[in-house]
Amino acid sequence: MSDPLVRLENVRFAYGERTILRDISLSIPRGKVVAIMGGSGCGKTTLLRLIGGQEKAVGGQVRVDGQDVATLGRDALYAMRRRMGMLFQFGALFTDMTVFDNVAFPLREHTELPAELINDLVLMKLHAVGLRGAARLMPGELSGGMARRVALARTIALDPMLLMYDEPFTGLDPISLGVIGQLIRRLNDALGASSVIVTHDIQESLQIVDYIYFISEGRVVAEGTPDEIRHTTDPFVHQFVHAEVDGPVPFHYPSDDYAAALTGGKA
Amino acid sequence: MGGLRKLGSVAIEVVWQLGFIARFFWLILVYSGQSFTRLNLTIRELYFSGVLSLLIILVSGLFVGLVLGLQGYEILQRYGSSDSMGTMVALSLLRELGPVVAGLLFASRAGSAVTAEIGLMKVTEQLKAMDMMAVSPIARVVAPRFWGGVISMPLLAAMFSTMGIFGGWLIGVVFIGIDDGAFWSQMQAAVDFRYDVLNGVIKSCAFGVAVSLIAVFQGYDCVPTAEGVSRAITRTVVSSALAILALDFVMTSFMFRGL
Amino acid sequence: MSRTTLDLWVGIFVAMGIAALLFLALKVGSISGSEIRSPYTLTAHFDNIGGLKARAPVKSSGVLVGRVEQIRYDNERFQAEVVFTVDGRYKFPVDTFANILTSGLLGEQYLGLEPGGEEKILAPGETIKKTQSAVVLEKLISQFMFDKAAAGEPAPTK
Numbered sequence: 001m002s003d004p005l006v007r008l009e010n011v012r013f014a015y016g017e018r019t020i021l022r023d024i025s026l027s028i029p030r031g032k033v034v035a036i037m038g039g040s041g042c043g044k045t046t047l048l049r050l051i052g053g054q055e056k057a058v059g060g061q062v063r064v065d066g067q068d069v070a071t072l073g074r075d076a077l078y079a080m081r082r083r084m085g086m087l088f089q090f091g092a093l094f095t096d097m098t099v100f101d102n103v104a105f106p107l108r109e110h111t112e113l114p115a116e117l118i119n120d121l122v123l124m125k126l127h128a129v130g131l132r133g134a135a136r137l138m139p140g141e142l143s144g145g146m147a148r149r150v151a152l153a154r155t156i157a158l159d160p161m162l163l164m165y166d167e168p169f170t171g172l173d174p175i176s177l178g179v180i181g182q183l184i185r186r187l188n189d190a191l192g193a194s195s196v197i198v199t200h201d202i203q204e205s206l207q208i209v210d211y212i213y214f215i216s217e218g219r220v221v222a223e224g225t226p227d228e229i230r231h232t233t234d235p236f237v238h239q240f241v242h243a244e245v246d247g248p249v250p251f252h253y254p255s256d257d258y259a260a261a262l263t264g265g266k267a
Numbered sequence: 268m269g270g271l272r273k274l275g276s277v278a279i280e281v282v283w284q285l286g287f288i289a290r291f292f293w294l295i296l297v298y299s300g301q302s303f304t305r306l307n308l309t310i311r312e313l314y315f316s317g318v319l320s321l322l323i324i325l326v327s328g329l330f331v332g333l334v335l336g337l338q339g340y341e342i343l344q345r346y347g348s349s350d351s352m353g354t355m356v357a358l359s360l361l362r363e364l365g366p367v368v369a370g371l372l373f374a375s376r377a378g379s380a381v382t383a384e385i386g387l388m389k390v391t392e393q394l395k396a397m398d399m400m401a402v403s404p405i406a407r408v409v410a411p412r413f414w415g416g417v418i419s420m421p422l423l424a425a426m427f428s429t430m431g432i433f434g435g436w437l438i439g440v441v442f443i444g445i446d447d448g449a450f451w452s453q454m455q456a457a458v459d460f461r462y463d464v465l466n467g468v469i470k471s472c473a474f475g476v477a478v479s480l481i482a483v484f485q486g487y488d489c490v491p492t493a494e495g496v497s498r499a500i501t502r503t504v505v506s507s508a509l510a511i512l513a514l515d516f517v518m519t520s521f522m523f524r525g526l
Numbered sequence: 527m528s529r530t531t532l533d534l535w536v537g538i539f540v541a542m543g544i545a546a547l548l549f550l551a552l553k554v555g556s557i558s559g560s561e562i563r564s565p566y567t568l569t570a571h572f573d574n575i576g577g578l579k580a581r582a583p584v585k586s587s588g589v590l591v592g593r594v595e596q597i598r599y600d601n602e603r604f605q606a607e608v609v610f611t612v613d614g615r616y617k618f619p620v621d622t623f624a625n626i627l628t629s630g631l632l633g634e635q636y637l638g639l640e641p642g643g644e645e646k647i648l649a650p651g652e653t654i655k656k657t658q659s660a661v662v663l664e665k666l667i668s669q670f671m672f673d674k675a676a677a678g679e680p681a682p683t684k
Binding site (some may be wrong): 307310311313314317318321361418419421422423425426428429451455460462464467468 | 529532533535536538539540542546547549550551553581
C-alpha cells in the first residue's frame with residue numbers, strides 16, 4: 001500500500017559518450033496512472049527500457065516491486081516481465097499471426113491452460129478493447145488505432161501488475177485518441193494495476209492520469225497532479241502545457257547575429 | 268599512411284564481427300531446445316526455406332546437368348571417351364557443383380528471405396515486444412530458422428545433383444545417343460560412396476550451417492530501418508557466396524588431398 | 527496455409543530429399559564396392575611404382591580386395607615401399623606376386639595380387655617378397671626400338 005511499485009533513484013544513463021539521463025528520481029505509486037512527459041529525444045522511452053530491464057542504468061537504482069532490476073539474472077528478469085505489460089508505439093503485433101493468435105501468444109507461451117480456456121480469455125481481452133469481432137483478421141488488415149488496441153489486449157493478457165505505454169497517442173485520430181485514453185484508465189482500475197505512460201500529448205494525459213513528471217535535459221524539472229500542472233508557474237511546464245512557441249525551449253536554433261548574416265558581413 | 272590505418276580498422280572490424288557471429292552462434296545452439304521440442308516451429312521454417320526453394324533448385328539442377336552433358340560431350344569425344352560422360356557429370360556434380368551451386372541458390376532465395384523476415388521484425392519492434400513478454404526471440408524466431416536452413420541444405424543439394432545427373436543422362440543417352448548401359452555402369456564404377464557422395468553431403472551440410480548462420484545473423488543485427496534491412500539482405504547474399512566458396516576450397520583441399 | 531497442408535508439403539520435401547540421397551548413394555555410387563571389412567596391412571617393395579597412387583585399388587583376379595594406403599621411399603633399399611590394406615576375409619600365401627598393372631591400355635594403375643602355391647599364409651604386417659614393377663612406357667618403346675634396330679641391322683661387316 002505504502003511503497004511505490006516502481007522507484008527510480010538518482011538514475012544515470014549514457015550511450016557511450018552521450019549522457020541521456022543525468023539524475024532521475026521518480027516513483028510510480030501502486031494503482032496509479034503516471035505520465036512522463038518531455039520534448040522529443042529527452043530520454044522518456046529510455047526510462048521504460050530501464051524499468052523493463054532492457055537496458056542497465058549506469059548509475060543509481062531502478063527498483064520494481066522492491067527488486068533492483070539491474071541485478072536480476074535472466075530467469076528472474078523473465079519472471080518479472082511476465083508480471084509487466086508493455087505497449088509499443090505502433091503496436092508491434094506479430095504480422096504472421098491473426099489478431100486472435102497475437103493476443104493468445106502470452107497465454108500459450110507462459111501458461112498450461114487448455115485451449116478452450118485460452119479461447120475464452122482471448123475473446124474477453126479483445127472484448128475489453130472492443131475488437132472481439134476482429135479476431136480472425138491479420139494485423140496488416142487493421143488501421144493504426146485498431147492495431148494499437150489489439151496490442152493493448154495482448155499487453156493485458158496475463159493481467160500484469162505494471163503497464164507501460166510508449167507514446168500510445170501518437171498519430172491517432174481524435175476518436176481513437178479518446179478511446180485509447182479511456183481504455184488505459186479503465187483497464188488500470190479494473191486490473192488494480194499501475195500504469196506508466198510516456199507521451200507528449202498533454203491534453204489527453206491531463207484528463208486521465210493521476211500524476212505527471214516532466215523531463216528535460218536528463219532531469220526531472222517538474223512534477224505534480226494534473227490540477228497542479230494546469231496552474232503551474234514554472235516557465236518550462238507552462239510553455240509545454242500551453243503549447244507556447246517560445247520560452248525556456250527556444251524557437252531559434254543557436255545561430256549568429258541575424259542582421260550580420262543577411263548583409264553577408266558587408267557594411 | 269591513412270590507407271594503412273583504414274586497412275587496420277577494416278581488419279579489426281572483420282575480426283570483431285567474426286567474434287560477434289561466433290557468440291551469436293553459441294547463443295543459437297544454447298537456445299535450440301525449443302526448435303526440436305516444439306517441432307512445428309522448425310517445420311514451418313522447413314517449408315519456407317526448403318519447400319519454396321524446390322522449384323529453383325530442381326530447374327537449375329536440370330539445366331546445369333544439361334549444360335554439363337553438352338560441354339562434356341564436346342570435349343570427351345575428342346579423345347574418344349564419350350562413354351565416360353556419366354562419370355564426368357556425376358563426379359562434377361557430387362563433389363563440387365551440387366553443394367556449391369545449390370548453396371549459392373539457397374543463399375539467394377531462402378537466405379535473403381530469412382534476413383528480410385527477421386530484419387523487418389526488428390524494425391517493427393516485434394523482437395523487442397517478444398523479449399518484453401519474457402519469450403526469448405532467439406529461441407522462438409532465430410533458432411528455428413537456423414535449423415530449417417541447416418536441414419534443408421543437404422536435401423536440396425542432393426536433389427540438385429540428382430536432377431543434374433538426370434539432365435546429363437537426357438543429353439547423353441536420349442539426345443546424343445551414348446549407350447545407356449555404359450553411362451550408368453561407368454558412373455557406378457568410378458563414383459565412390461565414401462569419397463564422392465559422402466564428401467558432397469558433408470560439404471552441403473557445412474554450407475547449410477554457414478548460409479543459415481549468416482542469414483539469421485544479418486537479420487538480427489541489422490540497423491532497424493528500411494535501408495538497414497535492404498543492406499542486410501545484400502550482405503547475406505554476398506557473405507554467403509564468399510563463405511561457400513572459401514569453405515569449398517578449404518574442404519576440397521582436405522578431402523581430395525593426395526589424389 | 528493451414529498447419530496440415532504445411533506438414534504435408536514438408537513431409538514430401540523431406541521424403542524427396544532422402545530419396546535423392548539414397549539414389550545417389552546406391553545407384554550412382556558404388557556403396558558395396560568400397561566396403562573393405564576388417565582390413566589388415568601388407569607391404570611390398572618395387573623398383574618403380576609408375577603411376578600408382580594412394581587409394582589405388584588392390585585387385586586379385588580382377589576383383590577389388592583392398593586399397594593402397596601409403597607409398598614411401600625406402601632410402602636403405604633404394605626402392606619404393608607400398609603399404610596397402612587387404613580385406614580380412616581374404617588370405618594370401620607367402621609366395622604371392624604383387625604386380626603393378628594398368629587398367630586397359632592407358633587407364634589408372636593398380637596393385638594386382640597373384641597367389642602362389644605355398645601353404646603358409648601372409649600374416650598382417652608382413653612383406654611380400656615377389657614383386658614386379660610397373661611397366662614404364664618409355665622404356666618399353668626404347669627397348670622395342672632398340673630390338674628393332676638390332677634385328678634390322680645386318681650382321682656387322684667383316
